[in-house]
Amino acid sequence: AxxxxxxxxxxxxxxxxxxxxxxxxxxxxxxxxxxxxxxxxxxxxxxxxxxxxxxxxxxxxxxxxxxxxEAPEVKKIINDIERPQHLLTLSARSETALLALAKRYQTQFSQTQDLPSVADICYTANTGRAHFPHRLAIGAGSTLQLRERLATFSAGKANAGMQSGSISSQTEHKLAFLFTGQGSQYIGMARQLYETQPTFRHTLDKCNEILRAYLEQPLLSVIYPEAGSPLNETMYTQPALFALEYALAEMWRSWGIEPDMVLGHSIGEYVAACIAGAFSLEDGLKLIAARGRLMQELPERGSMLVAFAEPTRLASILEAHQGQVAVAVINGPNNTVLSGNHAALQSIVQQLEAEGIETHSMTVSHAFHSPLMEPMLESFGQIAQEIQFHPLQIPLVCNLNGQVLSVGETMDASYWRQQTRGTVQFAVGMQTLAQAGCDVFFEIGPSATLLNMGKRVNNSGTWLASLRQEQNDWQVLLNSAATLYIQGVDLNWPGFDRDYQRRHLALPSYPFERQSYWFDTTDKAEVAEETVPEATEESSTSQKTQVGRQRHPFLDTYIALVHPAHTHVWESALEKQRLPYLNDHRIQGAIALPISAYVEMAQAATTEAFGKGKHVLKEIELKKLLLLPEKGSQQVQVILSSDSNEQVSFHIYSHVAGSAPNQDWTLHATGKIQHI
Structure with missing residues (x-):
């Protein structure tokens, strides 16, 4: 105080x-x-x-x-940037309490005309409250919208802007980041995010500065152009996707969302490797920029198509076009991408249609992962040799074989040379993630391309997007964040708002349900029958006035002794069921009677033997622990005795209930009693 x-x-x-x-x-x-x-x-x-x-x-x-x-003055964040959408999280120990909490919030915001900032409401609730199993997440752009959605939840109705659910204490998720490949790009991707999320913006700006040494046009002018843009030219597409996906990953990580495993699709694997620690951001951008530039310089561009069939069914047709066409990607069941010489592919299309196999032409700048890439491999391999590779810090699923590279393993230049020409084993990679226990799949890219393909391989788990074309950036992001929260993946809420100016508000407190959790002891009926004799000056030990008080539960039965004189004995059966509150007081796994129990026994016996008054227990010695059995009971005797000097002492013994009367008793505690 x-x-x-x-x-x-x-x-x-x-x-x-x-x-x-x-x-x-x-x-x-x-x-x-x-x-x-x-x-x-x-x-x-x-x-x-x-x-x-x-x-x-x-x-x-x-x-x-x-x-x-005195505390230092809080430095105000001078930042005019604000996101257009916010996320409120509420939680409770029960569904009833969660509903009551939501109603409290709704009531508070309905009783005032001067509505507080929705940003401050969400910040205070997210960072200043414990997060319990029953959860609610509401996205809102204003306090008024938040109030309306709270009312909707309180009325038991659904709304696209909110999610609710419960988790168990055993809920654990394994999260995989999936990095999108080429073809997902579009002009203006993540523009709203760039304008309103400082961590994302700072990271993308950093990539832009690094890439100035490798690109003719600044990256940002390509992604967010004032006029036409060369974004679909592969020399710009590849570094643009790398930078955007890296910035998205860093933003999610600043919010406390860390991947347990990573997988990238084609050029997405470069970002996955960088996030996993295979090489630095600077080296990653150098490598991807060289890859895009060398591909841009290839004399023959070729084309690509999707054949809706298994690779084994296509093998005989492809055999006649060796060196011209290859399997570029295996995305899933009946989804095989072919890549190579344009004329050869047209011939293959005719053969496939004759066999009833559907195809779909892809809009691409080059025939990636095909024989047409081979002229650039030597030059690209030399640049890859300049990269400094490091041991992985996060497991990475490889494109070439779909298998896991574990933490501590190191990639090399030859892998990236092979990856440029080899087949992308996306379907096998997704199976590997599922077998490794991943159950949350998070696409890090400008669209949800990989989610749709991944579900065809493994439809279980949770699938989340970072961005979707033609959808509000923040709505997609916060919807994914809400899903994570509802499923028990807790965000770093201070990190979530670190880039913005916030203040704490006075918000509704937790609606406790006023339930009693006292232990219900099972021996009440057993001990209520016997009354305690009241000691008087005229009465002897064996002749006491009955006043009808309930005997202490540690003193079941009083044993009157003829000899020796001035000795009092009480006997009781102590068992686990009678003393449930001792269940957690264990030593090496066994329930042990605490010292307070011996003191309680001695005090109760003293009061019963000598009447109410002031008594002091002193010189208490613990001789041996009294351990309660998991089954059955321990017979306990409390003995008060006086010596020739009228010094009263107590002794507490026990043995296993039901054993022979002459079995040795174990002494557990002794002490002396002084009358004041």
């Missing part, structure tokens, strides 16, 4: 009056000193810095003096 009071005093810049002070001790002279006793609130002028001391002299031996300095 003293510390809190001092911190508030520092914060307010005021010194409060001394509580309950009336008259100064005459032996204390303050005249001539710098000490002043504040009798009323005094301003605390700020000079260099405010300092205060807090002393604590505790009953338990605490002797501490703490010097507290």
């Amino acid at each position: 003293g510390l809190i009071k001092t911190v508030l005093s520092l914060h307010k810049g005021e010194i409060p009056p001394n509580l309950n002070f009336k008259k100064l001790n005459p032996h204390i002279q303050l005249e001539g000193t710098t000490f002043v006793l504040p009798m009323q609130v005094q301003p605390w002028p700020k000079r260099e810095r405010r300092l205060a001391g807090v002393s604590a002299f505790g009953f338990g031996g605490t002797n501490v003096h703490m010097i507290v300095e």
